[in-house]
Amino acid sequence: MNTWTPPNPVNLADLGFMDARSKLIDLAAFLDRVQRAGQDDDFRVQALKKAAGLLSLDQPTRAREVLLSFSDPGAEPVEKAAMQGALGAFKV
Amino acid sequence: MNYIEPHGHMVSRTTDDYERMALAGCRAICEPAFWAGFDRASAQGFYDYFRQITEYEPKRAAKFGVAHYCWLCINPKEAEDLKLAEEVIGIIPEFLGKPGVLGIGEIGLNKNSRNELRIFERHLQVAQDHGQLVLVHTPHLEDKLKGTRLIVEALKNFPAIRPERVIIDHVEEHTIDHVLDHGFWAGITLYPESKCTPHRAIDMLEQRKAARIWMNSACDWGVSDPLAVPKTMQAMRQRGWSREMIQRVAWENPVAFMRQCPKFQPPA
Ligand SMILES: [Zn+2]
Numbered sequence: 001m002n003t004w005t006p007p008n009p010v011n012l013a014d015l016g017f018m019d020a021r022s023k024l025i026d027l028a029a030f031l032d033r034v035q036r037a038g039q040d041d042d043f044r045v046q047a048l049k050k051a052a053g054l055l056s057l058d059q060p061t062r063a064r065e066v067l068l069s070f071s072d073p074g075a076e077p078v079e080k081a082a083m084q085g086a087l088g089a090f091k092v
Numbered sequence: 093m094n095y096i097e098p099h100g101h102m103v104s105r106t107t108d109d110y111e112r113m114a115l116a117g118c119r120a121i122c123e124p125a126f127w128a129g130f131d132r133a134s135a136q137g138f139y140d141y142f143r144q145i146t147e148y149e150p151k152r153a154a155k156f157g158v159a160h161y162c163w164l165c166i167n168p169k170e171a172e173d174l175k176l177a178e179e180v181i182g183i184i185p186e187f188l189g190k191p192g193v194l195g196i197g198e199i200g201l202n203k204n205s206r207n208e209l210r211i212f213e214r215h216l217q218v219a220q221d222h223g224q225l226v227l228v229h230t231p232h233l234e235d236k237l238k239g240t241r242l243i244v245e246a247l248k249n250f251p252a253i254r255p256e257r258v259i260i261d262h263v264e265e266h267t268i269d270h271v272l273d274h275g276f277w278a279g280i281t282l283y284p285e286s287k288c289t290p291h292r293a294i295d296m297l298e299q300r301k302a303a304r305i306w307m308n309s310a311c312d313w314g315v316s317d318p319l320a321v322p323k324t325m326q327a328m329r330q331r332g333w334s335r336e337m338i339q340r341v342a343w344e345n346p347v348a349f350m351r352q353c354p355k356f357q358p359p360a
Pocket residue numbers: 099101124126198310
């Protein structure tokens with residue numbers, strides 16, 4: 001019971017290339033937009049540029065590495081929650 | 093194909109959403125207690141909310157042939173008010189005997205503060221004392237990694253709560269292994285922008301061979317999609333998944349976890 005049956009192979013480029021292409025162009029256009037507006041020193045934009053560099057890694061762990069790069073690396077709880085939401089990138 | 097929505101905040105959804113979910117094959121919905129989008133003013137507000145999810149929502153769901161279950165707690169977003177949190181924790185036990193209550197949840201951390209951790213542990217004590225299942229919320233975005241680690245550490249201090257009776261929800265690629273490798277169940281939340289897309293969810297399911305994982309929409313008052321689970325099942329078909337394996341994730345896995353609470357009856 002509960003044995004894993006892998007899916008039948010499908011052409012993943014056929015399935016996902018156009019969507020991924022579109023998202024990458026959107027990212028490029030976003031970086032252009034904030035730069036033209038002189039807002040590219042925002043820590044979130046800087047974090048995004050740093051994370052984008054991880055796409056050229058060789059191992060299939062890019063999503064994990066991108067998520068780690070946005071994360072608070074600490075181990076200790078904070079004294080008090082200063083806000084209820086989150087920003088998407090850790091502010092050093 | 094039938095499915096179970098193991099994490100939906102139906103008090104925020106319209107009756108039309110129940111109908112659409114039922115038409116898409118949903119046969120059971122489980123509703124963890126949640127933040128209202130604003131801080132409630134008193135424990136009495138929670139009392140009414142607990143009545144709503146234990147008494148009223150099951151009736152609304154039943155009109156569409158959908159079973160409704162729920163989980164009880166005060167959300168970590170409201171944990172900085174320790175007095176309120178303690179009062180709310182105090183009223184939980186009187187609801188634990190209600191027919192649709194599966195356990196304590198969604199508890200956990202939000203900003204990883206000391207007070208949140210304290211209130212998380214208070215809930216775990218209630219779960220341990222009353223032999224309840226536990227559903228854990230992990231923090232958003234940049235706070236998720238640290239929060240997940242703190243949650244796993246805190247759970248180790250409650251050895252009577254066995255890991256297979258705990259689901260740690262909203263995992264992503266950087267937290268799923270930590271959760272599963274410690275013996276817990278993991279929930280993948282299909283939520284626009286801030287959590288996980290269908291294809292990323294399927295990637296993680298394939299990496300971990302779909303063992304001890306469920307997927308949910310977490311549909312609530314935010315931009316979210318109550319049909320995210322059946323849409324992901326459709327993406328699984330496109331990715332070559334067999335009917336049996338889709339059914340494993342969308343039905344058998346949530347049933348296997350939740351039937352550890354004898355009150356959960358898999359829909360016929
Ligand atoms: Zn939730």
